[in-house]
Amino acid sequence: MTPWEDYLDWQLEDLAAAHNIPFDADELLELDDAVRLRDAGYSQRILLLEGFFSTDELPEIAHHRFAIMVHAHEQLQMLKSLPAQSKVDVFLKFNTGMNRLGFFDHEAATLAAELDQDHDIALVMSHFACSEEDHPLNALQVARFRAVRGHFPGIPGSLANCSGIFLVPSSHHDLVRPGVALYGANPLPGRPNPMQPVVSLHGRIVQTRDIPAGATVGYSATWTARRPTRLAVVSVGYADGFLRGASASDIKTGADAIVAGQRCPLAGRVSMDLIVVDVTDVEETRVSRGDLVTLLGEGIGVDDLAARAGTIGYEVLTSLGRRYRRVYRS
Secondary structure, eight states: OOOOHHHHHHHHHHHHTTTTTOOOEEEEEEEEHHHHHHHTTOOSSOOETTTTTTTHHHHHHHHOOOOEEESSHHHHHTTSSSSSTOOOOEEEEEEEOSSSSSGGGGGHHHHHHHHTSSSSSEEEEOSSTTTSSHHHHHHHHHHHHHHHHSTTTTTTTEOOOOHTTTGGGGTTTTTOOGGGGGOOOOOOTTTTOOOOOOOOOOEEEEEEEEEEETTSGGGEEEEESSSSSSEEEEEEOOOTTTOOOOOOSSSOOOOOEEEEEEEEEEEEEOOOSSSEEEETTTTGOOOOOOOOOEEEEBBOOOHHHHHHHHHHHHHHHHOOOOOOOOOOOO
């Protein structure tokens, strides 16, 4: 899979919203989703990133002028069922070291000869395995992909994902694929983030309460108030994709929230539908039932939240569920 695939639900939902098309982001991108976009008037290229799974899908793919990712010999065999007048744009994926999807790089010459007569190859691509770090495999993949492209003269190539863009200019080719970085996550772990944040996440306070020092909060009583504490209960939980790993305890700092402009720590475990925030240090008159608190944004970045949850920004973003009201800003 490529970063395009990792963020396919997000990108399709954005696109569907722009064209006023209902879209179920709980489903993977399948042919039906692409057809709905085409029927709604979206005329530009639509790429089926996971390719296709049966010959039954091919006539509709050709009819709607969808491009397809081809990464397996089984797909090549199925493509032979298409009549000559029904050519489709083929995006060829090669495995240069990830060992996930794609043809082996040593198969490039054979595939170039076989496909040249049958279908229009729109792009040749591969995917870095270690581009976010200084790893010897990076140079090997750059060299392997350069050799692959030598068998497809005049056809655009794509290798660089988010982190790959910042490796070396020779990784860029004709098309780069900035996926998670477009949402503000850092493509350069351990270094300053060159991207601006674009995603914010908010939850509403449903109750406030005061507890004495020594009282506990949440399931299994893992968090203990060290002082008289004021709490704000917020209607977001792991059912919304706010990761349970962001929980706070007496031995672990959890995620933060911005309440009335101040950064405040979570108290206790993330529940299915609720989290609890310690708002003791916020002026009491500035915290009320119905107020929105910020869980992403105002200085809390995707990677900040990911670090507190013990994961990566990809998981934070792709976990956000359907129960949020989404607002799209151009």
